[in-house]
Amino acid sequence: MVLRVAVIDRDACNPSKCQRECYRFCPPVKMGIPAVEFKDDEPYINEELCIGCGICVKKCPFQAIQIVNLPQELETNLVHQYDINGFRLFRLPVPVRDKILGIVGRNGTGKSTAIKILAGKLIPNFGDYTRDGNIDEVLEKFAGTQLYYYFKDLYNGRIRVAYKPQEVYLTPKVVSGKVKNILKSIDERGEYDVVVDALSLDEALDKDVKELSGGEVQRLVIAAAALKDADVYLFDEPSSFNDVFQRMRVARYLRRLASKRYLIVVDHDLAFLDYISDFVSVVYGSPGAYGIFTRP
Ligand code: SF4
Ligand code: SF4
Numbered sequence: 001m002v003l004r005v006a007v008i009d010r011d012a013c014n015p016s017k018c019q020r021e022c023y024r025f026c027p028p029v030k031m032g033i034p035a036v037e038f039k040d041d042e043p044y045i046n047e048e049l050c051i052g053c054g055i056c057v058k059k060c061p062f063q064a065i066q067i068v069n070l071p072q073e074l075e076t077n078l079v080h081q082y083d084i085n086g087f088r089l090f091r092l093p094v095p096v097r098d099k100i101l102g103i104v105g106r107n108g109t110g111k112s113t114a115i116k117i118l119a120g121k122l123i124p125n126f127g128d129y130t131r132d133g134n135i136d137e138v139l140e141k142f143a144g145t146q147l148y149y150y151f152k153d154l155y156n157g158r159i160r161v162a163y164k165p166q167e168v169y170l171t172p173k174v175v176s177g178k179v180k181n182i183l184k185s186i187d188e189r190g191e192y193d194v195v196v197d198a199l200s201l202d203e204a205l206d207k208d209v210k211e212l213s214g215g216e217v218q219r220l221v222i223a224a225a226a227l228k229d230a231d232v233y234l235f236d237e238p239s240s241f242n243d244v245f246q247r248m249r250v251a252r253y254l255r256r257l258a259s260k261r262y263l264i265v266v267d268h269d270l271a272f273l274d275y276i277s278d279f280v281s282v283v284y285g286s287p288g289a290y291g292i293f294t295r296p
Contacts, residue, residue: 001072004052006045006065007289008085013064015041021059027051045085066289074292080113080124080133088127089113091293093281094146095232095262100255102277103266108287111266112166115234118264119161120154150262154232159262162230166237166266168221172210179212179220180205188229195223198253200246214241222250232262239269251276 015038022043028035028051035049036056045056050067057065077090089110095101095118105111116122123133126141135155142148153159175182179201184192196202199219204212212220218241225233235254239247247269254276257263267273273280285291 002052002069003072003075004047004050005068005070005088005290006047006050006085007068007087008043008045009064009066009288010042012062013043013060014062015043018061021061022056022065025055025059027053027055066286068286068289070290070292077292078127080117080122081127081129083129086129087113087288088290089124089293090290091295092117092147093264093283093293095150095264096146096279097262098258098260099278100258100263100265100276102273102280103264103283104268104270104273104280105283105285105291106287108291109283109285110291110293111283112236113291114283114293115163115236115264115266118150118154118232119163119234121163159231160229161232161234162225162228164221164225164233164235164238166240168218168241169214171217171221172212175209177209178205179207179209179216182209182220183223183227186224187227189227191227195226195253198249198256199223200249215243215246218242219246219250222253226253226257230261233257233264235263235265235267237267238265239267239272247272248275 023029023036023038026036028049033049035046037044052067052069054067057067074090078088079092080089092114093101093103103111117124123135124138125131125133126137138151139148142151196205199222201219201223204216222235222238238250242250251272254263254265265273265276282294283291
């Protein structure tokens with residue numbers, strides 16, 4: 001038995017400029033079985049009726065379809081599905097207090113989805129994309145595991161999250177002012193001097209955010225997250241835009257920050273992750289279609 005995953009990239013799919021090849025060439029459709037249907041001019045693939053032949057994948061002129069066969073056992077590990085024929089995430093990485101969890105994997109395989117779930121910004125729906133996720137269901141699903149205690153504390157407000165997003169290039173568009181004023185205004189831990197020194201932000205302190213180099217913006221955003229008084233620190237791609245020396249400074253500082261806290265780092269730089277992490281969780285899959293986290 002296989003778990004059929006049919007994903008349609010809605011941005012790529014363009015029914016007004018194709019001949020609806022996904023429908024016309026589908027063998028079950030030709031036999032009167034509605035494996036592909038159009039609703040409001042959008043195609044939908046019924047995964048229970050699809051036979052996984054892959055003809056629609058080859059025929060679609062916009063490469064909008066992925067059909068994947070996964071082991072049936074994975075079905076019970078489905079954590080989140082965005083939509084019908086949408087991306088699916090299986091399993092989650094497991095944070096451990098006092099340790100740095102590194103996360104590595106190709107883009108589009110669910111790293112950001114996992115981070116949002118661990119930050120409490122997205123409640124997983126366990127595959128029922130027709131409704132929002134439910135906190136009680138999350139606790140029930142993870143009962144008896146380390147993640148149960150993590151989510152219980154997160155949802156009860158007993159742990160606070162600080163998040164460094166990946167898209168630091170947006171910072172100069174939404175934040176203005178001098179670096180030192182920004183950092184002082186968010187210093188909840190009284191660590192301003194330590195963080196400025198550790199991340200070598202001294203020369204940037206009197207600059208406006210718009211005058212910063214890419215590496216300085218990155219370190220400013222890392223500093224802003226690190227100065228928050230939190231129990232969980234999530235850093236998405238902290239090594240980007242920095243040279244190897246700056247990366248080592250960032251890594252050394254994050255290692256200090258991890259003491260008595262949860263610290264999760266997503267990064268594409270394997271040497272950086274190898275240096276910084278106490279353990280690493282790998283996510284593999286097909287970009288845009290599915291991602292599977294390795295077991296802890
Ligand atoms: S999936 Fe491909 S063939 Fe089907 S409607 Fe979209 S663009 Fe056309
Ligand atoms: S994989 Fe084959 S059976 Fe499934 S929707 Fe595509 S053409 Fe139809």
